[in-house]
Amino acid sequence: xxxxxxxxxxxxxxxxxxxxxxxxxxxxxxxxxxxxxxxxxxxxxxxxxxxxxxxxxxxxxxxxxxxxxxxxxxxxxxxxxxxxxxxxxxxxxxxxxxxxxxxxxxxxxxxxxxxxxxxxxxxxxxxxxxxxxxxxxxxxxxxxxxxxxxxxxxxxxxxxxxxxxxxxxxxxxxxxxxxxxxxxxxxxxxxxxxxxxxxxxxxxxxxxxxxxxxxxxxxxxxxxxxxxxxxxxxxxxxxxxxxxxxxxxxxxxxxxxxxxxxxxxxxxxxxxxxxxxxxxxxxxxxxxxxxxxxxxxxxxxxxxxxxxxxxxxxxxxxxxxxxxxxxxxxxxxxx
Amino acid sequence: xxxxxxxxxxxxxxxxxxxxxxxxxxxxxxxxxxxxxxxxxxxxxxxxxxxxxxxxxxxxxxxxxxxxxxxxxxxxxxxxxxxxxxxxxxxxxxxxxxxxxxxxxxxxxxxxxxxxxxxxxxxxxxxxxxxxxxxxxxxxxxxxxxxxxxxxxxxxxxxxxxxxxxxxxxxxxxxxxxxxxxxxxxxxxxxxxxxxxxxxxxxxxxxxxxxxxxxxxxxxxxxxxxxxxxxxxxxxxxxxxxxxxxxxxxxxxxx
Numbered sequence: 001x002x003x004x005x006x007x008x009x010x011x012x013x014x015x016x017x018x019x020x021x022x023x024x025x026x027x028x029x030x031x032x033x034x035x036x037x038x039x040x041x042x043x044x045x046x047x048x049x050x051x052x053x054x055x056x057x058x059x060x061x062x063x064x065x066x067x068x069x070x071x072x073x074x075x076x077x078x079x080x081x082x083x084x085x086x087x088x089x090x091x092x093x094x095x096x097x098x099x100x101x102x103x104x105x106x107x108x109x110x111x112x113x114x115x116x117x118x119x120x121x122x123x124x125x126x127x128x129x130x131x132x133x134x135x136x137x138x139x140x141x142x143x144x145x146x147x148x149x150x151x152x153x154x155x156x157x158x159x160x161x162x163x164x165x166x167x168x169x170x171x172x173x174x175x176x177x178x179x180x181x182x183x184x185x186x187x188x189x190x191x192x193x194x195x196x197x198x199x200x201x202x203x204x205x206x207x208x209x210x211x212x213x214x215x216x217x218x219x220x221x222x223x224x225x226x227x228x229x230x231x232x233x234x235x236x237x238x239x240x241x242x243x244x245x246x247x248x249x250x251x252x253x254x255x256x257x258x259x260x261x262x263x264x265x266x267x268x269x270x271x272x273x274x275x276x277x278x279x280x281x282x283x284x285x286x287x288x289x290x291x292x293x294x295x296x297x298x299x300x301x302x303x304x305x306x307x308x309x310x311x312x313x314x315x316x317x318x319x320x321x322x323x324x325x326x327x328x329x330x331x332x333x334x335x
Numbered sequence: 336x337x338x339x340x341x342x343x344x345x346x347x348x349x350x351x352x353x354x355x356x357x358x359x360x361x362x363x364x365x366x367x368x369x370x371x372x373x374x375x376x377x378x379x380x381x382x383x384x385x386x387x388x389x390x391x392x393x394x395x396x397x398x399x400x401x402x403x404x405x406x407x408x409x410x411x412x413x414x415x416x417x418x419x420x421x422x423x424x425x426x427x428x429x430x431x432x433x434x435x436x437x438x439x440x441x442x443x444x445x446x447x448x449x450x451x452x453x454x455x456x457x458x459x460x461x462x463x464x465x466x467x468x469x470x471x472x473x474x475x476x477x478x479x480x481x482x483x484x485x486x487x488x489x490x491x492x493x494x495x496x497x498x499x500x501x502x503x504x505x506x507x508x509x510x511x512x513x514x515x516x517x518x519x520x521x522x523x524x525x526x527x528x529x530x531x532x533x534x535x536x537x538x539x540x541x542x543x544x545x546x547x548x549x550x551x552x553x554x555x556x557x558x559x560x561x562x563x564x565x566x567x568x569x570x571x572x573x574x575x576x577x578x579x580x581x582x583x584x585x586x587x588x589x590x
Contacts (some may be wrong), residue, residue, distance in 0.1 A: 034421060051427075054430065054431050055430075056431060076433055079431060079433050084422035084427070084428070084431040084433075086427045086428060087424070088424070092422045092423050092424070093422065094423070095423070095425060096422065096423070096425070096428075097352070097420070097423060097425050099352055099355055100352065100358055104348075108344060108348055109428075112341065112433065113432055114340070115434055116339065153424075156428060201494055249432040288411055326533070
């Protein structure tokens with residue numbers, strides 16, 4: 001059952017140089033019970049899309065239905081059914097006030113959803129226990145560690161037991177332990193609470209570890225979607241690295257154009273092949289090379305990461321500082 | 336009534352935060368108190384020589400101006416707090432709940448009204464110690480005007496803050512606004528002792544009418560033309576600022 005459906009959702013911002021589309025017509029669906037990842041570099045339009053889907057920002061174009069309510073026609077219905085955890089940047093963002101105590105924040109949030117005071121307190125205590133925040137009730141939020149604050153922010157998004165929760169870059173800035181702890185809690189959201197999770201990230205391992213499905217967004221458009229392994233298969237395939245002792249040029253000639261090799265690059269005595277199904281291609285390749293008398297010193301099969309996927313789709317890496325690679329990835333995709 | 340329920344929640348939260356960190360309430364009170372203590376005696380001796388065309392006692396003339404000054408420096412800078420809240424993600428977190436959009440504004444404005452009233456009470460008490468004499472009803476009417484001033488300035492400040500989300504824009508806006516208002520409203524000395532052109536320019540400052548009306552109240556005149564003028568200007572300004580801020584708080588929403 002579909003819980004989020006958006007068609008042509010877009011948002012223009014006016015700048016001095018004219019209108020700029022932060023999001024240029026996004027179509028997406030999220031099914032009930034899914035964990036969906038929104039993957040893209042900074043500025044791709046993830047946060048803007050989230051802000052539209054959570055009624056914080058009026059779309060310039062398009063329509064969307066969230067938890068069965070129309071975004072424009074029934075925003076209060078949308079708000080009742082969703083939780084939203086804003087992005088945290090360093091010590092700011094995330095949604096909690098630094099000078100409020102943990103319990104005050106949770107109880108206030110419950111009461112803003114019009115729960116009676118006693119119920120809001122009960123709910124706050126339950127969430128404190130569930131998110132490993134017990135004992136921190138009276139602490140001001142500015143005294144919490146990064147991981148604790150993120151869990152509090154998530155608890156704030158859960159006070160009204162929403163059907164779907166939006167997590168904007170949930171693990172940004174966390175140390176590895178806090179991060180994997182947070183992942184456990186995100187999995188728990190679905191397993192134990194049955195909450196649909198829509199999270200944005202620019203960490204591939206996060207999307208890989210958590211998400212059933214990934215939407216890749218770049219320059220305000222969804223450029224690909226699918227299961228993480230499916231995306232990797234579809235877009236870049238596996239990478240086989242062969243080190244040869246003899247003439248690498250002959251080795252290259254032997255296998256070029258055979259099987260479903262998409263790309264061959266040669267550097268020194270090392271051949272790097274991109275193939276669709278590495279595990280099936282590898283035995284065949286070895287046999288061909290052996291028949292041709294090429295001796296191998298090392299063989300490596302590497303599954304692509306979502307970083308490779310992104311590189312292939314957009315021509316650049318996910319990190320802002322990654323160098324722009326040569327034009328061949330797009331050509332590879334076109335095949 | 337959801338709006339009343341939500342406004343009370345926001346007001347309660349803001350009051351709690353203010354009580355927890357009262358430093359800035361004290362600091363913004365410090366400036367007018369210093370004026371009262373260090374400048375008040377000078378003003379009183381000038382006033383008592385009849386050099387200022389005012390009636391009643393010197394502090395009854397001086398304190399209303401200080402109260403407005405208190406509002407101008409205190410309530411007008413509350414917009415910085417909503418910019419901070421926006422940065423902390425608090426504004427989004429509140430707006431994504433079912434809370435009434437208007438309650439987010441009104442709850443905050445009411446807190447600022449309370450703060451300014453408490454500060455005003457302190458300033459008036461110190462004034463009494465220095466020799467302020469005014470009828471109780473007059474002082475209460477003065478606080479009524481202060482309430483309207485707090486509503487105006489705090490709503491305007493939140494509006495500008497949320498619209499621009501920039502501390503530097505808000506700060507320069509406040510500088511641009513406060514300096515001429517302080518000079519043109521007769522806060523320290525009445526404009527009536529100045530040249531005609533200055534009086535004419537002063538007519539453009541809404542606070543000038545409010546201060547005049549407060550001074551009338553402090554000498555026990557509650558129902559003359561000056562009072563009607565002052566009340567009209569104060570209420571009109573509060574309504575206009577609230578409308579503007581409401582529009583800013585409601586825009587960008589899905590509805």
